[in-house]
Amino acid sequence: MRKPVLEFQDVSFSYGGKKPILDHLNVTVYEREFVTIIGASGSGKSTLFRLITGLETEEHGRIRINSEQPKNRHGRTGYMPQQDLLMPWRTVLENAAVPLELAGVSKKESSIRILPLLNEFGLNGAEHKYPSELSGGMKQRVSFLRSILTGSNILLLDEPFSALDAITRLSMQEWLLDQWEKREKSILFITHDVNEALFLSDRIFVFQDTPVRTLQEVVVPLGRPRSLRDLNDPAVMELKDKLIDQLRGGVKRL
Numbered sequence: 315m316r317k318p319v320l321e322f323q324d325v326s327f328s329y330g331g332k333k334p335i336l337d338h339l340n341v342t343v344y345e346r347e348f349v350t351i352i353g354a355s356g357s358g359k360s361t362l363f364r365l366i367t368g369l370e371t372e373e374h375g376r377i378r379i380n381s382e383q384p385k386n387r388h389g390r391t392g393y394m395p396q397q398d399l400l401m402p403w404r405t406v407l408e409n410a411a412v413p414l415e416l417a418g419v420s421k422k423e424s425s426i427r428i429l430p431l432l433n434e435f436g437l438n439g440a441e442h443k444y445p446s447e448l449s450g451g452m453k454q455r456v457s458f459l460r461s462i463l464t465g466s467n468i469l470l471l472d473e474p475f476s477a478l479d480a481i482t483r484l485s486m487q488e489w490l491l492d493q494w495e496k497r498e499k500s501i502l503f504i505t506h507d508v509n510e511a512l513f514l515s516d517r518i519f520v521f522q523d524t525p526v527r528t529l530q531e532v533v534v535p536l537g538r539p540r541s542l543r544d545l546n547d548p549a550v551m552e553l554k555d556k557l558i559d560q561l562r563g564g565v566k567r568l
């Protein structure tokens with residue numbers, strides 16, 4: 315049996331009692347799964363992550379992480395928010411070190427742990443650079459490294475590649491799949507891009523109407539390892555059209 319790492323049980327949420335965003339929602343994500351969430355802007359995708367990280371609190375129901383219901387969810391997951399949150403006054407090394415710093419690891423020890431990883435993340439030689447000196451792809455890799463260094467088995471990535479040019483984006487997708495397989499994490503990934511969702515995921519959740527009551531779930535009919543060419547598979551192309559229609563339907567109703 316696959317182990318659940320994240321469970322929403324009957325969860326409801328609204329901002330300040332106003333417009334309901336989630337309405338008695340049930341969701342389970344399993345260990346080492348790659349799940350993508352797609353949906354129209356404003357449908358509540360980022361809110362789902364804010365609930366998981368404990369930045370917001372559910373009004374009803376339970377959110378379980380690794381089969382526990384922690385009182386404080388801060389730091390239980392590796393979170394990469396939608397805006398690039400690298401601190402401009404900190405170097406690559408200092409930005410990546412934030413979760414270790416919060417865990418009380420010394421500066422020296424954290425450098426010893428981070429420096430070998432920079433190589434693997436294509437950031438060798440960049441340790442003393444500032445975010446303004448990095449390309450978009452490099453900044454995203456620093457953010458990703460920071461989320462990995464939380465040590466959590468669950469990573470939440472909110473539209474991490476949306477600001478990248480098309481070619482960088484494709485390389486980052488391949489790179490992310492490599493990292494995901496190597497590090498044995500469960501990843502929840504938000505995107506607007508149906509191709510990206512199909513290439514990366516085991517399952518895709520579609521956020522359609524707010525409030526979200528049930529998530530439409532799609533299992534991607536592709537094995538692993540995958541290549542971008544696999545997206546030309548007829549079953550995948552058909553699925554892609556279906557997903558785009560669904561997303562359009564959601565937008566029309568707004």
Ligand SMILES: Nc1ncnc2c1ncn2[C@@H]1O[C@H](COP(=O)(O)OP(=O)(O)O)[C@@H](O)[C@H]1O
Pocket residue numbers: 329335353354355356357358359360361362
């Ligand atoms: N801090 C907040 N306070 C009040 N309303 C919010 C807040 N954050 C988001 N919202 C509203 O909640 C809805 C869902 O937002 P969000 O989860 O960011 O959507 P998505 O990530 O799918 O684009 C939107 O209508 C948005 O305006």
Ligand SMILES: [Mg+2]
Pocket residue numbers: 359360361396
């Ligand atoms: Mg969002």
